[in-house]
Amino acid sequence: xxxxxxxxxxxxxxxxxxxxxxxxxxxxxxxxxxxxxxxxxxxxxxxxxxxxxxxxxxxxxxxxxxxxxxxxxxxxxxxxxxxxxxxxxxxxxxxxxxxxxxxxxxxxxxxxxxxxxxxxxxxxxxxxxxxxxxxxxxxxxxxxxxxxxxxxxxxxxxxxxxxxxxxxxxxxxxxxxxxxxxxxxxxxxxxxxxxxxxxxxxxxxxxxxxxxxxxxxxxxxxxxxxxxxxxxxxxxxxxxxxxx
Amino acid sequence: xxxxxxxxxxxxxxxxxxxxxxxxxxxxxxxxxxxxxxxxxxxxxxxxxxxxxxxxxxxxxxxxxxxxxxxxxxxxxxxxxxxxxxxxxxxxxxxxxxxxxxxxxxxxxxxxxxxxxxxxxxxxxxxxxxxxxxxxxxxxxxxxxxxxxxxxxxxxxxxxxxxxxxxxxxxxxxxxxxxxxxxxxxxxxxxxxxx
Numbered sequence: 001x002x003x004x005x006x007x008x009x010x011x012x013x014x015x016x017x018x019x020x021x022x023x024x025x026x027x028x029x030x031x032x033x034x035x036x037x038x039x040x041x042x043x044x045x046x047x048x049x050x051x052x053x054x055x056x057x058x059x060x061x062x063x064x065x066x067x068x069x070x071x072x073x074x075x076x077x078x079x080x081x082x083x084x085x086x087x088x089x090x091x092x093x094x095x096x097x098x099x100x101x102x103x104x105x106x107x108x109x110x111x112x113x114x115x116x117x118x119x120x121x122x123x124x125x126x127x128x129x130x131x132x133x134x135x136x137x138x139x140x141x142x143x144x145x146x147x148x149x150x151x152x153x154x155x156x157x158x159x160x161x162x163x164x165x166x167x168x169x170x171x172x173x174x175x176x177x178x179x180x181x182x183x184x185x186x187x188x189x190x191x192x193x194x195x196x197x198x199x200x201x202x203x204x205x206x207x208x209x210x211x212x213x214x215x216x217x218x219x220x221x222x223x224x225x226x227x228x229x230x231x232x233x234x235x236x237x238x239x240x241x242x243x244x
Numbered sequence: 245x246x247x248x249x250x251x252x253x254x255x256x257x258x259x260x261x262x263x264x265x266x267x268x269x270x271x272x273x274x275x276x277x278x279x280x281x282x283x284x285x286x287x288x289x290x291x292x293x294x295x296x297x298x299x300x301x302x303x304x305x306x307x308x309x310x311x312x313x314x315x316x317x318x319x320x321x322x323x324x325x326x327x328x329x330x331x332x333x334x335x336x337x338x339x340x341x342x343x344x345x346x347x348x349x350x351x352x353x354x355x356x357x358x359x360x361x362x363x364x365x366x367x368x369x370x371x372x373x374x375x376x377x378x379x380x381x382x383x384x385x386x387x388x389x390x391x392x393x394x395x396x397x398x399x400x401x402x403x404x405x406x407x408x409x410x411x412x413x414x415x416x417x418x419x420x421x422x423x424x425x426x427x428x429x430x431x432x433x434x435x436x437x438x439x
Contacts, residue, residue: 058349059432078428079353085431086351097346097435101272102265113257114351142272158350 005069005166005198006032006055012063013050024050025061026221032200034165037192037211040202042218049170051218052202056089056168057081069165086114090159090197094171096151098143104130104154105139111161129157133187149180156187160197167191169201173208182207256356266363276336277368283332284372284415287325289380292407294321296381299395299403300388326414333365333418337426344426345434354427358420365419366412373411377404 013025024047032038032055042048053059054066057073065072068088076084085091098107105126112122130136133153143151152172159167169188173181189211192199201208209215209232217225270277298314344357381403388394426434 053432056349057431058345058435059430082348082351082353085349091349093346093435097342097349099343099346101268106268110261110347111350113261114356116257162351 002033002035004031005034006030006200007067008051008054008064009067010064011051011054011061011066013047013054013059013061023221025054027064028218028221028223029064030216030223030226032198035192035196035198036213037189037199038201038214038216039208039212040200040216040218041204041208042224043204046218047221048202048218050221052168052170052200055200056091057084082114086111087162088164088166090161090164090167092152092155092159092167092169092172094174096143096148096155096175098151098154098158100143103140103142104135104146104157107143107154108158108161111158115162126157126161129160130154132160132191133157147180148176149183152176152180152184153187156184156191160191160195163195164197166198166200169199169203171203171205172201173203173205178207181205185211256353256359259359262356262359263363265360266367269360269364270367280332280336281368281372281375284329284369284411285376285379287328288373288376288407288411289383291318291321291325291410292377292380292403293384294318295403295406296384296388296395296400299399300384300393322410325410329369329411329414330418333415334422336364337361337419337422341426341429341434341437344423345429345431345437348427348431348434354424357427358423361419361423362416365416369412369415370408372415373408374404376411377407381407 007030009029011025011028012023014021014023016022026047028047028051040048040051050059054061055068057066057068057076060074065074067073068084071084073081073084091097098104099110102110105123108126108129109117109119109122112125113119117125127136127139130139133156135150135153135157138146138150143154146154156167156172159169167188172188173184176184185205185207188199188201191197201212213229215227215232216223217227294314294317298311298318301310301314347357348354381400385394385400
């Protein structure tokens with residue numbers, strides 16, 4: 001059995017108060033393994049983004065707990081949580097969320113500076129990461145001078161800044177056209193296979209299914225079904241990779 | 245593969261990281277910040293000119309009758325300047341919730357975020373209030389000089405210093421309060437807010 005990187009137990013998250021309360025998550029327990037490519041699928045409003053936020057320590061659950069590398073993140077102080085976000089998790093968003101006032105390279109190196117890396121080393125590693133996503137010649141461009149696909153590549157390079165063990169991607173292809181979306185998915189899969197980083201992706205993009213090792217289906221705030229790659233009816237032959 | 249991280253030793257990055265972030269923000273959003281700065285300058289200019297007038301009139305012949313009226317004017321100008329500066333700084337923080345949320349995701353501590361806003365506000369406040377108080381006090385000084393009520397360079401300098409001090413303090417306070425609030429928000433909440 002592979003190592004568990006993320007474990008949630010009976011997660012409940014509700015929004016609103018009194019009679020208008022909405023349960024976005026209603027008792028989700030799951031385990032996510034080291035090195036797997038996991039897709040969280042579900043319709044809009046099913047709670048997948050909420051689950052994503054919980055796993056990433058961006059929000060706190062009302063009940064239940066999230067363990068990342070065996071640490072209960074509800075027990076962490078704000079500073080420890082910042083440390084966790086800095087070192088253990090890389091985030092990718094649907095809307096890219098690059099820092100608009102900084103260049104591509106500065107966006108990538110910022111998390112390294114937070115981690116206490118020397119600026120020269122950070123620049124060097126930043127260029128290497130931009131090279132990895134095929135953007136080293138645009139390092140001095142600001143986000144508004146880059147296309148959507150390029151911005152998402154910068155975001156991917158940034159998510160890898162401190163060599164995290166987990167990359168969390170919230171609808172990474174949601175704002176991209178079909179072809180660019182496919183390129184981003186392939187890039188994520190490549191990083192997953194070559195660097196062994198766990199990729200957790202909330203999505204309703206069916207292209208994601210081809211590359212996923214496992215798929216969580218979320219319905220009405222509950223984990224309705226877990227599919228592994230073998231069970232996928234949509235499976236399209238040639239994709240390699242390890243099975244669990 | 246990284247080992248399990250159970251040890252959390254986080255230190256804030258050196259000051260220049262926050263300073264660069266603040267400078268980049270001012271440079272890129274230059275016109276936006278210029279307007280904020282102008283708002284601060286005008287508020288402080290009004291205060292400085294009223295302060296100057298009260299000093300000038302107080303040295304005149306009918307000082308006693310003017311004194312209480314001028315006190316009210318100075319107070320009013322201070323309140324107007326307070327509202328103007330607070331509004332400018334509140335806007336500049338609230339329109340950047342998303343950026344705050346993103347920086348949190350990258351591992352910034354709450355303190356780092358507050359530091360960036362502190363540096364930005366201090367810089368804007370310093371430029372705006374030095375300019376504003378020299379402008380306001382100078383203009384009123386000229387007007388008073390025509391009627392030969394100019395209180396002298398000593399009081400002028402004092403008014404400029406006072407205006408600058410009040411301006412910087414107000415700007416920093418007005419920026420820090422919402423910045424602390426934003427920094428303490430869960431990152432998901434800050435990211436969700438659309439402005």
